[in-house]
Amino acid sequence: xxxxxxxxxxxxxxxxxxxxxxxxxxxxxxxxxxxxxxxxxxxxxxxxxxxxxxxxxxxxxxxxxxxxxxxxxxxxxxxxxxxxxxxxxxxxxxxxxxxxxxxxxxxxxxxxxxxxxxxxxxxxxxxxxxxxxxxxxxxxxxxxxxxxxxxxxxxxxxxxxxxxxxxxxxxxxxxxxxxxxxxxxxxxxxxxxxxxxxxxxxxxxxxxxxxxxxxxxxxxxxxxxxxxxxxxxxxxxxxxxxxxxxxxxxxxxxxxxxxxxxxxxxxxxxxxxxxxxxxxxxxxxxxxxxxxxxxxxxxxxxxxxxxxxxxxxxxxxxxxxxxxxxxxxxxxxxxxxxxxxxxxxxxxxxxxxxxxxxxxxxx
Ligand code: DAH
Numbered sequence: 001x002x003x004x005x006x007x008x009x010x011x012x013x014x015x016x017x018x019x020x021x022x023x024x025x026x027x028x029x030x031x032x033x034x035x036x037x038x039x040x041x042x043x044x045x046x047x048x049x050x051x052x053x054x055x056x057x058x059x060x061x062x063x064x065x066x067x068x069x070x071x072x073x074x075x076x077x078x079x080x081x082x083x084x085x086x087x088x089x090x091x092x093x094x095x096x097x098x099x100x101x102x103x104x105x106x107x108x109x110x111x112x113x114x115x116x117x118x119x120x121x122x123x124x125x126x127x128x129x130x131x132x133x134x135x136x137x138x139x140x141x142x143x144x145x146x147x148x149x150x151x152x153x154x155x156x157x158x159x160x161x162x163x164x165x166x167x168x169x170x171x172x173x174x175x176x177x178x179x180x181x182x183x184x185x186x187x188x189x190x191x192x193x194x195x196x197x198x199x200x201x202x203x204x205x206x207x208x209x210x211x212x213x214x215x216x217x218x219x220x221x222x223x224x225x226x227x228x229x230x231x232x233x234x235x236x237x238x239x240x241x242x243x244x245x246x247x248x249x250x251x252x253x254x255x256x257x258x259x260x261x262x263x264x265x266x267x268x269x270x271x272x273x274x275x276x277x278x279x280x281x282x283x284x285x286x287x288x289x290x291x292x293x294x295x296x297x298x299x300x301x302x303x304x305x306x307x308x309x310x311x312x313x314x315x316x317x318x319x320x321x322x323x324x325x326x327x328x329x330x331x332x333x334x335x336x337x338x339x340x341x342x343x344x345x346x347x348x349x350x351x352x353x354x355x356x357x358x359x360x361x362x363x
């Protein structure tokens with residue numbers, strides 16, 4: 001009878017411990033100390049062998065019963081603790097997605113309008129199948145002038161005020177590139193036609209007033225193919241202007257002009273209207289010059305070993321800063337480069353609003 005009494009005490013003891021346990025590892029310890037190989041219950045099971053058959057029957061069934069009770073209790077408690085763990089985890093990781101965004105540096109920073117406009121231009125021309133090309137800011141005389149059909153004695157050299165640099169080790173005359181057109185030459189030398197590329201970048205001229213700064217930005221465009229023609233040039237530029245200025249129709253004027261590297265050469269104006277003090281793109285009150293363009297001069301093609309009887313090309317170049325001023329209504333170019341945070345806060349763009357044709361160019 002004493003043994004049975006012991007069993008009742010043992011059961012109560014173990015059950016108490018299970019109930020008091022606070023973690024899955026507590027439960028595991030109890031399982032080992034009671035049901036493990038050397039656990040309290042297992043040791044009692046071993047004693048069965050030494051008992052008389054009647055005692056064995058009676059005591060054995062009590063022991064089995066105890067085993068079941070303990071196992072059930074352990075499983076039950078285990079489930080409760082596991083559920084609690086998940087609930088705590090969920091509670092800890094809870095975020096209130098309705099709270100306003102915290103102002104991180106990403107939120108505070110601004111994209112400069114020039115970078116924004118470069119991204120917008122790249123997005124538009126990429127969609128038309130143009131690749132983006134690059135060239136160096138420090139350019140040699142050959143790429144900046146000679147290869148573009150502007151030989152040394154040519155009056156066009158005086159058309160711009162060039163920053164000259166000391167010659168390089170090979171005695172090559174160096175300049176800060178006065179336009180992005182040398183990237184045309186570099187691309188035609190390194191790539192085989194058909195070519196469709198734009199090259200946005202920095203350009204330099206010794207010039208400074210309300211609409212000129214010594215460093216400014218241009219984007220060059222070049223298409224070389226067997227049958228590139230003026231109709232395609234006109235279509236590309238018209239499409240570009242409509243998409244860029246985010247309007248459905250635009251008046252454009254193509255005026256004959258002169259650039260040494262194109263023949264014929266065209267200057268392109270867009271129609272604007274005056275609304276109060278503001279100049280709006282669209283309408284035809286006034287013409288605004290926005291870019292230069294033309295059919296690539298046969299001599300330029302020959303300079304890069306392309307046969308003008310086989311290949312034709314068209315090219316264009318525009319001032320990015322000027323496009324930015326027109327689109328976003330900024331009147332003084334010099335403030336672009338003042339690094340004034342108040343100006344940037346006002347005219348800048350949010351970093352995460354990347355221009356896209358599907359999502360909106362300027363939002
Ligand atoms: N490079 C010229 C400039 O800086 C602009 C230009 C005119 C580029 C005609 C072209 C072009 O590609 O075809 O004034």
